[in-house]
Amino acid sequence: MDLDTSSSPVPSSSLLPQRCGKSDELEEAHDETAPGPRSVSRNIPSGLLEKLVYDALVWCSLHGLVVGDKGVQRSGTDPGIGLVHAPFALLPMPFPKGHWRQACELAPIFNELVDRVSLDGKFLQDSLSRTKEVDAFTSRLLDIHSKILETNKTEDIRLGLHRSDYMLDAEANLLFQIELNTISSSFPGLSCLVSELHRNLINHYGKDLELDSRRVPGNTAVSRYAEALAKAWNEYNNSSAVVMVVVQTEEHNMYDQHWLCTLLREIHGVASVRKTLAEIDAEGQVLPDGNLLVGGQTVAVVYFRAGYSPNDYPSQSEWRARLLMEQSNAIKCPSISYHLVGTKKIQQELAKPNVLERFLENEDDIAKLRKCFAGLWNLENADAVKSAMERPEFFVLKPQREGGGNNIYGDNIRETLIRLQQDGSEQAAAYILMQRIFPKASLAYLVRKGICRQDHAISELGIYGAYLRNKDKAIMNDQCGYLMRTKVSSSNEGGVAAGFAVLDSIYLT
Amino acid sequence: MDLDTSSSPVPSSSLLPQRCGKSDELEEAHDETAPGPRSVSRNIPSGLLEKLVYDALVWCSLHGLVVGDKGVQRSGTDPGIGLVHAPFALLPMPFPKGHWRQACELAPIFNELVDRVSLDGKFLQDSLSRTKEVDAFTSRLLDIHSKILETNKTEDIRLGLHRSDYMLDAEANLLFQIELNTISSSFPGLSCLVSELHRNLINHYGKDLELDSRRVPGNTAVSRYAEALAKAWNEYNNSSAVVMVVVQTEEHNMYDQHWLCTLLREIHGVASVRKTLAEIDAEGQVLPDGNLLVGGQTVAVVYFRAGYSPNDYPSQSEWRARLLMEQSNAIKCPSISYHLVGTKKIQQELAKPNVLERFLENEDDIAKLRKCFAGLWNLENADAVKSAMERPEFFVLKPQREGGGNNIYGDNIRETLIRLQQDGSEQAAAYILMQRIFPKASLAYLVRKGICRQDHAISELGIYGAYLRNKDKAIMNDQCGYLMRTKVSSSNEGGVAAGFAVLDSIYLT
Secondary structure, three states: OOHHHOOOOOOOOOEOOOOOOOOOOOOOOOOOEOOOOOOOOOOOOHHHHHHHHHHHHHHHHHHOOEEEOOOOOOOOOOOOOOEEEOOEEOOOEEEOHHHHHHHHHHHHHHHHHHHHHHOOHHHHHHHOHHHHHHOHHHHHHHHHHHHHHHOOOOOOEEEEEEEEEEEEEOOOOEEEEEEEEOOOOOOHHHHHHHHHHHHHHHHHHHHHHOOOHHHOOOOOHHHHHHHHHHHHHHHHOOOOOEEEEEEOOOOOOHHHHHHHHHHHHHHHOOOEEEEEHHHHHHHEEEOOOOOEEEOOEEEEEEEEOOOOOHHHOOOHHHHHHHHHHHHOOOEEEOOHHHHHHOOHHHHHHHOOOOOHHHHOOOHHHHHHHHHOEOEEEEOOOHHHHHHHHHOHHHEEEEEOOOOOOOOEOOHHHHHHHHHHHHHOOHHHHHEEEEEOEOOOOEEEEEEEOOEEEEEEEEEEEEEEEEEEEEOOEEEEEEEEEEEEEEEEOOOOOOOOOOOOEEEEOEEEO | OOHHHOOOOOOOOOEOOOOOOOOOOOOOOOOOEOOOOOOOOOOOOHHHHHHHHHHHHHHHHHHOOEEEOOOOOOOOOOOOOOEEEOOEEOOOEEEOHHHHHHHHHHHHHHHHHHHHHHOOHHHHHHHOHHHHHHOHHHHHHHHHHHHHHHOOOOOOEEEEEEEEEEEEEOOOOEEEEEEEEOOOOOOHHHHHHHHHHHHHHHHHHHHHHOOOHHHOOOOOHHHHHHHHHHHHHHHHOOOOOEEEEEEOOOOOOHHHHHHHHHHHHHHHOOOEEEEEHHHHHHHEEEOOOOOEEEOOEEEEEEEEOOOOOHHHOOOHHHHHHHHHHHHOOOEEEOOHHHHHHOOHHHHHHHOOOOOHHHHOOOHHHHHHHHHOOOEEEEOOOHHHHHHHHHOHHHEEEEEOOOOOOOOEOOHHHHHHHHHHHHHOOOHHHHEEEEEOEOOOOEEEEEEEOOEEEEEEEEEEEEEEEEEEEEOOEEEEEEEEEEEEEEEEOOOOOOOOOOOOEEEEOEEEO
16 A cells, blocks of 8 residues: 555544553554555765764663663563663654644543543443453453442542553544553653653754754653652552552563662652562452552552553462452552553543543543544444445454454455454454554664664654542643654555564654 | 781882783782681671662663673674673772772872883883893883884873772781773773762662761762863864774773763763774874874874783784874873883882882872882892792782783792793793782672672772873873772682672772
8 A cells, every 4th residue: 555645544434542452562563554655765874874873872771771682581580681772763753743732732631531431430341341251351350340349449549650652644644542551651761761862862963964952852751650659659648658560570671660660769769669460469468457568568559560461460360469459548550440441442432422521521622532533433333344344454453352463454354354244243342443544654763683774664652641639639630751662664565564663752843 | 828817928028019911801800819708797688688689780770880791792892782780799898998098199199100100211111121022012012112212202292091909908907009000991980880879779778788878989980081081182172083992892891981982972072983903003094294093083082992902912903003093193091101101010110119219209109109019029039039939828920911810829829930940030021929918808799690699708999090291281180089899709728719800889987
C-alpha cells in the first residue's frame, strides 16, 4: 500500500478508542499502522554523523541511558552488569506543535475518565462479561474485582500513573489514540534522558544540523511520577511505610525503574523495595487493620511494573499475591478497577455513543476525547465486519489477549473473520476491529547495539499522566511528560512492519 | 611474614623516592607491600550488606561509574556497549587526617620539582645513560629527547597532570611515596564518582553503619583536570584548535577519559578528539609555523592516555607519531622531558643526597619531599645489596621495565641478585631496590562483576596534581583530588599478594 495514493480510509461508523496489551519491552512495539516510506529527507554528512553517534553513545553510558543486555547472563536480575545503551533515535522526530498541545491537554481528561469508570463496578463487570468467557487472563482479573466488590471495599486514595499513546494520521491530519496504559506505564525514566540527549547533541551540533534545542520539549515524566508516588505515600501517612515496586523476575528495563525510585528517594526521601509477585505471596500478609506487610515492612503504595501480562502469573502463587494486595489498604497503582479500565474491551465500550456522557459532565472534554478516537468496532457490528472483509488494508484486527504483538493485518484479517464466522460468535468476542492509522514515515537514524542505521520510520507519542485523589480531595491531575518511540517502517505492502522500536523525543514544528 | 612482629625495617642508607611503570588498568595494581591481615573488623549485617551492594550497583549504572567489560566484544573500542560497573570498595577506607593533609601538601611541591628537573636536559640524559643500554623503551624516549635538545627547542607552555601514589607504613606510621606518575595519570573521572557513591551510601545508611559522610573528602580531580586542560588550551590561544587525547587502540577504561572530555566540553566549551598513535602518524603533520595538524585539525594540547608502555609502540609508526608531536608547538601533557622525569631511575637519582637541592630552593619543601621517600638504592650500593640478600622480606626489587606487575619479592630477590652478580654489572642497571612498605590491612568489601566479597585489604592513595606555566607566568600549581585503590592482601608469607585492585575513597580518622 502506498500512502500517497490512499484517500481518507475511515469507514463511516462510530469512532471508538482502542487499547491493546502493553509491554515493558521496547522492541515489541505496537503495529497499528501501514508501513511505507514518505521521507522527510534529513541526510547527515558522514563525518558529522560519526561524531554524533559516538557522542550519543558516550552520553548514554555516562548518564544512565542504559538497559540490561539480553545477551549477557544476570543482566536482567543483577544491576551493574551486562549494561548496554538503550536503543535510541539519533535526533528527535518532527511533530506539529498543535497536535502536541492537543495530546497534552487530553491527559487530565483521560485521568479523570479512568477514575470515574473505575468506580462503576457493574459497568466493568457487565461490559467484560463476554470477554470473560474467552479470555482467561481478563477472567482472573474480573474474579478479583468481584471479590472486592462483594466486600463493599472502597479505595479512598486512588493513584493513577497512565500513559496514553497516539499516532498522527498523515491523510486525516488527525491525532488518534492507539491505547491507554493504566498499568505499568514504562519509560518515564529513560524517555526524559532521551530528550536531554537530543538537546545536548543539538546544543553542540545544532548549527550544522540547522536545529534549535529549544524546540525539543523538556520532559519531566520521571520527576512528576516520583512526585505523584511521594504524594500518595504522604496521604497514606505512615512515615515508616515504603513504596513497593512489583517487578518481573527478569527485567532488562530495570534502570528505567531505578531512575524513578532514585528520584523518589533522593528528592522525596521515600524508600522503595522491589518484589516479585511470588515474593509477595511468600512474604506478604494483610493485618486485621488492613495494612499490607511484605517482608516485615508496611507497604504504603504498590507500584506495578509487572502483573499486566498472563506471563506474569505462571502459578496460583502470583494470583494469590495480586488478590492479597487488592484486599489490603495499601494504595494500588493501579487498583484492579483501574487495571480493568485499560482493557481493550472496556475502551471499546466506553467509546460507544452516549457512554462517555455517563462518566463525564463537561461537553468540551467529551468532544476532545472523541476527536482522538479511531474507529473501533466489535465483531457484532455487521457493517464494520463487511468493510473489513472488503478492504482489510484499512483495518487492524486486535485480539483481547494481553501482551502485544498479536495484531492481525491485511489478508489475514479476511481469513480470520471468515474462520470466526464459521466457528460461531463465541470466539468473536475476543477480537476488536480498529481503524488502521497511517502515520507519515520520516528518514531517521536508529542506533542499537552501538550501530546506527538510517531508515524510514514512524513514531508513536505517549503522554504520561498522573492522578491522585483522597476521597473528595483532588491532589494531582496532570500531564507529566512524554515518550516518543520510533520504529522502522518497512515498505512491503500491507504486511506487518518489520523492525524494532527505539526511544526518541520530539522536535516541535 | 607477620606484620606484628617486625621492627622498623629500614636499613640505614639514603632514602630515595621510587617510581615504577604505570598502567590504566585497575587490576594490575602495584605490589610494594607485604601482605598479611591486620583486620579493623567492620562486619555489616547480611540484610544491610545486601541492600548496600544493590544500591551501589544501581548507583554505578545510573551515574556512569562504568568500564568496558573485557568479556564483551567491541567494549574496548565502541562506547555504549559491553558496559559493567567499575570494581569498587563498598565503603571508604579509614585514613588518618594528618597523613591525608601531608599527601595533599606534597602535590604542588612535586609539580614544581618535575618542572624544574624537566628543564635540565643534561641531567636527564646523564642519569639515564646506563639505563639506556639495558632498557629499549627508555632508550627510544631518550632518542626523542636528544633530538629535541639538539634543536634548542623550548616548551614555553608546560602542562603537568601528575598523580603521586603513597602507602602508609603501619610500623613506622609514615607516608611513603610509591611512585609519581607524570604520564597518563588515570582515574580522575571514576575516582570522583566513587567518592560520591560512598557519600550517597553513607547518607542513606550512615546511621546503621555509624559513619558520617562529611568525613569522605570531596573529590574534584576531574573538574580540576578539565580546568587545567582548558587553561592550557586557552594559553595556546587558537579558538579553533582542539585537545587531542592520545588513546590506546583498545581501552576498557574509556569512560574515565570520557568524563574528563565531557567536562572539558560542557564546562569550558573546549572540543577534544581521540587518536591512536598510529592514527596520528597517518593523519598528522607539523606545519612550518610549528602547528600540529591531525586530521586537518590544529591541536592545542596533546593529552596522553597512551604511550607510557612499550606495548603502545608495536611499530615504527607509533614512534614517528611521538616524535612528530614532540617537534610541534602543541602543548604536550606530558612533554618527553616530563615523561622521563617519571622514570624509576630518575627518581632514584633525584633522591640521592644533595640532588633535590639542585632543583628546589625552599628547605621546607625539600624536607617535606624527603620525609615521604622510601629507601631506594641502585645495585651499585653494596650495603643495600647485602641487606637485601640477608633480609629480602624487607625489600622490593623493581625492574626499570615499564608496565607494572614485574616486581620481585622474597627469595626471588636473593636469586635475582645472585644471578645479576654472576652476569656482571650491565644488567644490574635495569633494577632498583626499594624498601618494602607494610600498610595496615583492613577488612573491606570489594565488589567486582556484581559480586561482593569480604577480605583483608590494603590501600594506596594517589594525589592528583595539576601544573601549568607559560614562560614566567605560573598559572596553576594545585592539588586536585585523589584516587584510593584497595586490593586484597593475601596472607601467604612473603609472596606477591594475589588479587585485584578496586576503586575506593577515604574516610578521615
